[in-house]
Amino acid sequence: MSLPGKILVTGGAGFVGSNLCARLLDEGAEVSVFDSLFREGTRENLAWLQTLGPVRFTQGDTRNFGEIDRLVRETRPGVIFHLAGQVAMTTSMRDPRRDFETNVLGTFNLLEAVRANCPEAVTIYASSNKVYGGLAGLELVEEAHRYSAPGKPQGVDERCPLDFQTPYGCSKGAADQYMLDYARVFGLNTIVFRHSTIYGGRQRATFDQGWVGWFCQQALAVKADPQREPFTIAGDGKQVRDLLYIDDAVECYLRAARLGAKARGEAFNIGGGIENSCSLLELFQILEEMLQVRLEPTRLPWRTSDQKFFVADGAKAGAHFGWKPTTARREGIAKTLEWARKVS
Numbered sequence: 001m002s003l004p005g006k007i008l009v010t011g012g013a014g015f016v017g018s019n020l021c022a023r024l025l026d027e028g029a030e031v032s033v034f035d036s037l038f039r040e041g042t043r044e045n046l047a048w049l050q051t052l053g054p055v056r057f058t059q060g061d062t063r064n065f066g067e068i069d070r071l072v073r074e075t076r077p078g079v080i081f082h083l084a085g086q087v088a089m090t091t092s093m094r095d096p097r098r099d100f101e102t103n104v105l106g107t108f109n110l111l112e113a114v115r116a117n118c119p120e121a122v123t124i125y126a127s128s129n130k131v132y133g134g135l136a137g138l139e140l141v142e143e144a145h146r147y148s149a150p151g152k153p154q155g156v157d158e159r160c161p162l163d164f165q166t167p168y169g170c171s172k173g174a175a176d177q178y179m180l181d182y183a184r185v186f187g188l189n190t191i192v193f194r195h196s197t198i199y200g201g202r203q204r205a206t207f208d209q210g211w212v213g214w215f216c217q218q219a220l221a222v223k224a225d226p227q228r229e230p231f232t233i234a235g236d237g238k239q240v241r242d243l244l245y246i247d248d249a250v251e252c253y254l255r256a257a258r259l260g261a262k263a264r265g266e267a268f269n270i271g272g273g274i275e276n277s278c279s280l281l282e283l284f285q286i287l288e289e290m291l292q293v294r295l296e297p298t299r300l301p302w303r304t305s306d307q308k309f310f311v312a313d314g315a316k317a318g319a320h321f322g323w324k325p326t327t328a329r330r331e332g333i334a335k336t337l338e339w340a341r342k343v344s
């Protein structure tokens with residue numbers, strides 16, 4: 001089933017955005033991308049997209065209401081994927097003002113543009129597991145290579161209390177709540193996805209964000225030069241996230257957009273699920289096997305408010321969208337390694 005009307009993707013030159021746009025172009029959709037090209041690698045992503053089909057590109061900044069409002073007014077999209085954002089907790093600690101302006105003001109500006117110009121549009125926002133804070137109350141068991149949460153065998157669901165911590169947690173959380181509230185008070189068709197780790201091709205992973213891709217790059221560097229200085233990890237490496245491969249994430253976005261108003265005002269935890277959960281140490285074991293290297297990172301202190309365990313319980317998403325991830329973590333890691341080879 002095709003999506004209604006024109007499609008606007010903010011942050012469409014980023015990792016999730018460019019993969020999503022590629023799929024939309026493949027389905028013959030009319031796609032507009034709005035992106036400041038702030039993130040490294042976005043020009044290459046955009047150039048790649050433009051080889052796939054006609055993309056209307058606007059270079060602009062969501063912090064500037066006039067820029068996003070003009071585009072929304074001119075295109076009047078039927079579906080908006082709001083992916084533009086400041087994406088790293090560490091960066092938010094270094095520059096909390098930019099984080100606030102990008103994530104809170106940028107999202108508010110988009111919502112106001114939608115309310116004024118196309119209130120029927122289905123608007124889906126990429127929020128974060130960070131809205132649940134450090135999950136300090138979650139009972140954990142420390143195993144040899146990971147933490148587990150026996151009381152949450154399927155992971156954390158959306159009833160988990162919100163607890164915004166760090167500037168990034170606050171800004172994503174505020175934007176998440178604005179999205180839901182605009183459904184409540186203005187009747188907009190907004191939907192919120194809360195993600196932890198999405199990974200795969202076209203991600204420009206850094207020390208600050210995109211840990212699977214980043215450690216794939218580090219493993220390749222060790223393979224190329226086993227004597228090099230060891231890379232670092234924050235904490236003990238047993239922290240667990242559920243890995244969501246990008247193709248599965250894209251499929252979920254499309255299904256939600258098709259469902260549209262029926263999911264309005266709802267938040268969904270969207271991840272790879274317990275079967276695809278992985279600790280840093282487990283990722284290193286997989287990479288060691290795949291590359292026949294020995295990985296011996298140096299430990300740094302824990303990052304502020306880092307969750308020792310977060311796995312998304314996907315039951316609500318499954319019930320609404322008939323969706324579940326299909327890419328097993330080993331397969332996704334192998335593909336991410338291929339991508340890391342290209343960009344390393």
Ligand SMILES: NC(=O)c1ccc[n+]([C@@H]2O[C@H](COP(=O)([O-])OP(=O)(O)OC[C@H]3O[C@@H](n4cnc5c(N)ncnc54)[C@H](O)[C@@H]3O)[C@@H](O)[C@H]2O)c1
Nearest residue numbers: 011013014015016036037038039061062084085126195198
């Ligand atoms: N990748 C993940 O694992 C993950 C996890 C949780 C949440 N998310 C959220 O998903 C969304 C997409 O993430 P991603 O991994 O594709 O990140 P990304 O950095 O690759 O993409 C974000 C895009 O937004 C653009 N951008 C940044 N500030 C902007 C601004 N003020 N105006 C216009 N464009 C701007 C960047 O240039 C970039 O192209 C983000 O909101 C992120 O917080 C991602």
